[in-house]
Structures are given as structure tokens and as C-alpha cells.
Amino acid sequence: MSNHQKRLSVPKSWPVERKTGVFTTKAGAGPHGQDGVPLVIILRDVLGYVDSKKEARYALSQDAILVNGDPINDEKRPIGMFDIVAFPQRAEYYRVFPDEGGRLALTEIDADAAGSRLGRVAGKQQVAGGETQLTLHDGTNVTVEDGTYSTKDSIVVDNDDKSIVAHFPYEEGALVTAVSGNHGGKIGDLVEIDVTLGSGSNIVTVEADDETFETVEEYVVVIDENFVDDDSTESASEGDDE
Numbered sequence: 001m002s003n004h005q006k007r008l009s010v011p012k013s014w015p016v017e018r019k020t021g022v023f024t025t026k027a028g029a030g031p032h033g034q035d036g037v038p039l040v041i042i043l044r045d046v047l048g049y050v051d052s053k054k055e056a057r058y059a060l061s062q063d064a065i066l067v068n069g070d071p072i073n074d075e076k077r078p079i080g081m082f083d084i085v086a087f088p089q090r091a092e093y094y095r096v097f098p099d100e101g102g103r104l105a106l107t108e109i110d111a112d113a114a115g116s117r118l119g120r121v122a123g124k125q126q127v128a129g130g131e132t133q134l135t136l137h138d139g140t141n142v143t144v145e146d147g148t149y150s151t152k153d154s155i156v157v158d159n160d161d162k163s164i165v166a167h168f169p170y171e172e173g174a175l176v177t178a179v180s181g182n183h184g185g186k187i188g189d190l191v192e193i194d195v196t197l198g199s200g201s202n203i204v205t206v207e208a209d210d211e212t213f214e215t216v217e218e219y220v221v222v223i224d225e226n227f228v229d230d231d232s233t234e235s236a237s238e239g240d241d242e
Helices: 039-046 053-061
Strands: 084-087 092-098 104-109 116-126 132-136 141-144 154-158 164-168 175-178 187-194 203-208 212-216 220-222
Touching: 039 053, 039 104, 092 175, 116 220, 132 154, 175 203, 187 212
Parallel strands: none
Antiparallel strands: 084 092, 092 104, 116 132, 116 154, 132 141, 154 164, 175 187, 175 220, 187 203, 203 212
């Protein structure tokens, strides 16, 4: 397997410029699968806090950068949708959130909001002891004592003790954001779920402030209305690769 990542072939969600060079940093093993953005790209190309991988490694060695409450020392650690990236010494906290077109961007939040993160339930299964294990969109597993959660629901997980502090069912009337497709980054109310017979994707109708649009069910995630502050969204910017 190649250790290199060509810019032209990175996922559309990555906040990198595709035509300023041939290669960029390849994500390491970890959450979010192939859509995860290496942390060094966030530090260098988006925030501009470092100029090179070497500087990123030094900053990470100081345990000064937290992802979902945990200090990270791998500059290739994948970062993805709804992750919390925190700089406690700077008193700066960000949530990774889809921007226009589904491209990942940073939304600045306060310290209290940075104490937990949103997760979409991607899978559900029974485990030993009669408990239920939920698998979230980034691959994280959370064990719960009851089975009231369903796939496509969203939960809020505390970054310290990993407990569930809020639950948002996937249902008509829920507040959702589109995380991919032509309407990526738009937020609105889920007004209709059109179930498609067979193997096709269900179609949902979302009523946003400026328009009503349809998209496939997999492209929307239920969110808490307190999770998004449009006025504080940081737009992704690109920089040099080395």
C-alpha cells in the first residue's frame, strides 16, 4: 500500500486545494475511514498554526492538542465530522462540521460545548450481559443498558466518561444537517421521509430557511439546535504542503 496521497484523489470532504501540488499527507489508521483528514492538515492548512509536519509533531508532543478530550501525538490521526479539536492553552475549541458542498470546516465553540460530541448511530447489536452496543459514524462503540436507540438516531457523548448525555431520534420534525451531496452544510427540519421499496435509498425532504430540498437519507444527520452557530463558522483555507 502506498504511503503517499495524491491531492487529486483525496475525498471531496477534505479541506485541501487539489491543484497546488501533486501530493499531500496521507491519513493514518483510525476513525472515520477514508474520509478522515490527517490532523496535520487541520493544524497547517486550515488553522495555520504550524508550517510543517516537523512543527506539528513538536506541538503534539506537548500534549497541547486534544481530540474528543484525549491528547493526540500522531500528526496523521484522522479527523472527521463532529470531532472536537481543542487547544486548552489557547482557550480555543472547534467542532468539525460540514460546510457548503460537504467540505469539512471548523466551527468555533466554547469550552462547555467542547466537553461532548455528536455521533450518528450507524449500527446496533446485542452484546454479552444483555446490553446493547451502538456503533457510531466514526467507528466508536458505546454500550448502553437499554435498546431504545435506533440506527440513524444521533447521540451526544461526554468526552470525559464517554456516557450518553442526550439522544435525538431520527424522525420527521427533527432538526438535521446535510453532510454530503449538493446540499452539504445546509440545516433544516426533516419534514418527510419517503420510504423506497427494495434496495434503493429512502428520500427525505428538508425544509431549510431559504429553500426546501430533497436528498438521500444517508446524507442527513440529526443535530441539536445548540450545536451550530452559523456566525462563528471558520472557512477552510489552504496552505503549502511541506
